[in-house]
Amino acid sequence: MSKLKLITDGFIKNNPTFVLVLGMCPTLATTTSAMNGLEMGLATLFVLILSNMAISLIAPIVPDKVHIPVYIVVIATFVTVLQLLMQAYLPSVYQTLGLFIPLIVVNCIVLGRAEAFANKNSVIDSALDGIGIGLGFTLSLTVIGIVREILGSGSIFGWKFIPGDGILAFVMAPGAFMVLGYLMVLFNKIAKKN
Amino acid sequence: MEYIIIIVSAIFVNNILLSQFLGICPFLGVSNKLSTATGMSGAVCFVITLATVVTYLLNKYLLLPFGLEFLQTIAFILVIAALVQMVEIVLKKISPSLYQALGIFLPLITTNCAVLGVAITVVTKEFTFGDASHMLNLGQAVVYAIATSLGYGLAMILFAGLREHLAMNDVPKSFKGLPIALITVSIMAMAFLGFSGIV
Amino acid sequence: MAATSSLKNMALCLTGVCLICAAILGGVYALTYQPIQDAAKKALVASIAEVLPEGGNLSDAQSAEGIDEYYVSAADTTVLAYAVKSTTVGFGGPLTVMVGVLPDGTVYNTSVLAHSETPGLGAKCNSDENFMSQWKGFGPEKILKVKKDGGDVDAITASTITSRAYTAAVEQAVNFVKSLNKQEE
Numbered sequence: 001m002s003k004l005k006l007i008t009d010g011f012i013k014n015n016p017t018f019v020l021v022l023g024m025c026p027t028l029a030t031t032t033s034a035m036n037g038l039e040m041g042l043a044t045l046f047v048l049i050l051s052n053m054a055i056s057l058i059a060p061i062v063p064d065k066v067h068i069p070v071y072i073v074v075i076a077t078f079v080t081v082l083q084l085l086m087q088a089y090l091p092s093v094y095q096t097l098g099l100f101i102p103l104i105v106v107n108c109i110v111l112g113r114a115e116a117f118a119n120k121n122s123v124i125d126s127a128l129d130g131i132g133i134g135l136g137f138t139l140s141l142t143v144i145g146i147v148r149e150i151l152g153s154g155s156i157f158g159w160k161f162i163p164g165d166g167i168l169a170f171v172m173a174p175g176a177f178m179v180l181g182y183l184m185v186l187f188n189k190i191a192k193k194n
Numbered sequence: 195m196e197y198i199i200i201i202v203s204a205i206f207v208n209n210i211l212l213s214q215f216l217g218i219c220p221f222l223g224v225s226n227k228l229s230t231a232t233g234m235s236g237a238v239c240f241v242i243t244l245a246t247v248v249t250y251l252l253n254k255y256l257l258l259p260f261g262l263e264f265l266q267t268i269a270f271i272l273v274i275a276a277l278v279q280m281v282e283i284v285l286k287k288i289s290p291s292l293y294q295a296l297g298i299f300l301p302l303i304t305t306n307c308a309v310l311g312v313a314i315t316v317v318t319k320e321f322t323f324g325d326a327s328h329m330l331n332l333g334q335a336v337v338y339a340i341a342t343s344l345g346y347g348l349a350m351i352l353f354a355g356l357r358e359h360l361a362m363n364d365v366p367k368s369f370k371g372l373p374i375a376l377i378t379v380s381i382m383a384m385a386f387l388g389f390s391g392i393v
Numbered sequence: 394m395a396a397t398s399s400l401k402n403m404a405l406c407l408t409g410v411c412l413i414c415a416a417i418l419g420g421v422y423a424l425t426y427q428p429i430q431d432a433a434k435k436a437l438v439a440s441i442a443e444v445l446p447e448g449g450n451l452s453d454a455q456s457a458e459g460i461d462e463y464y465v466s467a468a469d470t471t472v473l474a475y476a477v478k479s480t481t482v483g484f485g486g487p488l489t490v491m492v493g494v495l496p497d498g499t500v501y502n503t504s505v506l507a508h509s510e511t512p513g514l515g516a517k518c519n520s521d522e523n524f525m526s527q528w529k530g531f532g533p534e535k536i537l538k539v540k541k542d543g544g545d546v547d548a549i550t551a552s553t554i555t556s557r558a559y560t561a562a563v564e565q566a567v568n569f570v571k572s573l574n575k576q577e578e
Contacts, residue, residue: 021372024222025307029215032512062406065398070410072275072304076268077414081421084264088428091436095507102267102314106307108219165550171512173213174384181376188368264422268414319509320486 003128010132016109017140017180018187023109026100027141028176034157037145039093040100041138043082045131047104050078052118052130059119071114072105079104109137147179197337200321200330204341206389210308211349212382217308221350222372224299226361231354235347237296239340241281241303242312245274246339249313250332270313275304312342349386353379436506441476444493444502449473460569461489472496475573477566478506483558485509488518490559492566496574498533500563515555524549524556528563537564 016022023044030040054074062070083101086094094101104110113133118126149155152170154162169175210216217238224230249270257263282300285293303309316335320328330338356378365374441451441464449466456462461478474496480489486509493501505519518524527547531537538544539556548556 021222022219024218025215025311028218058410062410063398063402066403066407068304069272069275070406072271073268073410073414076271077417080264080267080418083267084421084425084429088425088432091429091432099311099314099318103216103307103311105267105271106305106310108305111305168514168551169384169387171514172383172387173215174380174387176215177376177380177383181373181380184373184376185368188373192368265418268418 003125006125006128007132007135010129010134010136011139012136012191014133014136015140015187016133016137017144018184019191020109020112022112023107023137024180025103026107027144028173028180030097030100031141031145031148031176031179032171033149033153033155034142034145036096037141037143038138040097041134041141043086043097043101044104044107044109044137045134046082047075047078048110048113048134048137049127049130051075051110052113052126053123054078055114055118056121056123056126067119068111071111075110075114076105109133144176144179144183147183148175151175151179196334200334200338201341204338205345205348206386209345209349209386210312210342211346212379212386214311216311217306217346220299220302220306221353222375223302225350225354225357225375228351228354228358230299231350232347233295234299234302235343235350237299237303238306238308238346239343240296241274241278241300242309242343242346243336243339244281245270245277245309245313246316246335247332248273248277250316250335253317266314266317267310270310274309274313278304308342308346312339349382353382356382440491440504440506441493443504444491445474445476446493446495446501451476457569460565463569474501475566475570477569479562479565479569481558481562481565483508483510483518484515484552484554485511488555488558488562490562490566492563494566494570496570498567498571498574500528500531500567503528503559503563510552510555515549515552517549517552518555518559521549523547524559531563533567537567 010016012019014020017024017027026040026044031037051071051074055071058070058074059067079102082104083094086101113129117129121129146156148170149157150162152166152168152175154160154164154166167175170179204210208214211218211221220234220238224234252269252273253263253266257265257269262269278300282293285296285300316330316338321330321334321338357375360374360378369377445451445466449468452465452467454462454464461480463478464476466473466476475494477492477494478489479492480487482488488508488510489506491504491506493503495501503525508516508518510516510518524547536544537546537560539546539548539553539560541548541553542557544560546556546560
């Protein structure tokens with residue numbers, strides 16, 4: 001029960017996008033289509049699991065005063081590893097997500113989970129927390145991507161079902177803010193009913 | 195001429211908040227009040243400019259000659275974190291009044307992706323001037339950093355002004371707080387779209 | 394539970410963490426170096442194959458004035474086509490296009506190598522069916538300008554600047570092939 005709860009918490013109770021409101025930059029910038037949102041979510045998931053595990057391992061030996069720099073170095077290392085792996089094996093995805101891969105370093109979700117969870121829990125629990133939060137993030141990004149892609153390009157995961165151009169504003173910046181705003185309203189409504 | 199293009203494009207056309215989505219978290223976090231928004235903008239402006247100069251030089255004279263570009267992310271974030279700490283210490287000693295104004299925002303800036311975003315953009319992206327495009331030189335990089343942070347401040351202060359009014363209005367319950375704020379930003383971003391194509 | 398923050402502990406810890414991280418990064422960099430090079434090469438080869446008619450042996454990259462580089466595809470001594478890599482400036486930055494040109498100046502096909510155009514607008518130069526398919530067999534009798542400027546190229550909706558840049562890249566490539574022909578005559 002408790003292990004499973006660690007994962008499911010990330011979906012609703014601690015949903016990083018709609019409840020914790022963390023990591024807004026990639027959430028808004030990379031969700032121009034469902035696929036991009038999904039890929040960005042998975043990239044963050046990768047870093048989150050590894051950094052959570054590493055930090056829960058080293059936390060007991062890190063002196064308090066330097067814990068932030070140490071965590072940042074650890075996170076930046078995993079992000080760079082991810083950058084290199086993506087350049088080697090998924091070059092086209094790397095090109096689409098561009099600047100937002102290195103910016104995972106400053107994604108407050110990763111450092112936030114390190115501070116709030118990983119540094120006082122076991123390695124396995126931290127990994128599960130990483131999976132939960134990462135999947136919650138991926139899910140939110142994909143949903144935002146789906147809504148923006150349907151409205152903006154008339155397609156879903158690249159499969160076009162409405163001919164024509166769609167509402168361009170939804171692919172561009174204003175649509176990102178608006179879709180996130182309305183989805184948050186929807187989430188508030190549903191979460192409150194529960 | 196190139197400087198004017200950089201300034202106009204960084205402040206209005208490619209506004210860092212409203213079209214590049216960098217630094218959104220502090221933007222939503224501290225824009226409740228006009229006074230805190232102004233303080234944050236000032237601190238960001240200061241750190242972005244300083245960080246851009248240092249990371250630009252670091253990249254040019256240390257990382258590139260040794261073929262270590264892949265260390266950009268990790269090196270830049272360390273420089274920024276160290277820089278923020280240093281600014282905090284120096285400011286405390288030299289100008290306590292400025293420290294009072296900016297102090298509480300400084301620690302937040304390390305995780306403001308606008309700083310790292312600008313630092314990486316400056317050393318990796320080619321900029322367009324008329325029919326040519328090339329990497330920025332140091333002078334242009336500094337101008338770009340200052341203009342970008344001015345754009346950050348502009349959007350932040352405008353939004354804080356709107357938000358102070360929003361707080362007094364009667365909005366539906368589920369829209370309270372962030373949702374209505376995001377929808378307001380969306381309308382602002384739409385207005386800024388009108389600038390696209392002027393350079 | 395954390396260790397005490399004495400100067401010795403802090404220095405030791407930071408140094409240790411940095412050393413381990415540097416070792417990991419160095420290792421991954423060495424491991425991925427070859428695959429990254431291969432991936433870049435594969436993308437280039439794929440884009441050349443896409444814009445050229447089948448058959449023929451491909452030459453090595455050759456450089457020339459006005460374009461980035463070009464490749465010649467030939468069967469025996471007859472030139473079948475040229476693949477020309479051409480860069481112009483689009484809306485968001487440089488736009489690099491691989492253009493396949495037949496010896497008579499007809500465009501065989503084009504493909505985007507790198508761009509930084511706006512998603513949903515200029516970025517459609519890489520996905521818009523109508524825009525991309527018009528280049529197949531774009532004859533030398535047609536004018537290489539967007540319709541707004543009095544030419545024969547259908548621009549992408551709401552992305553005239555990107556369409557102009559793309560057209561200019563194709564024009565550079567075609568003009569280059571024409572100048573090659575002139576030299577041979």
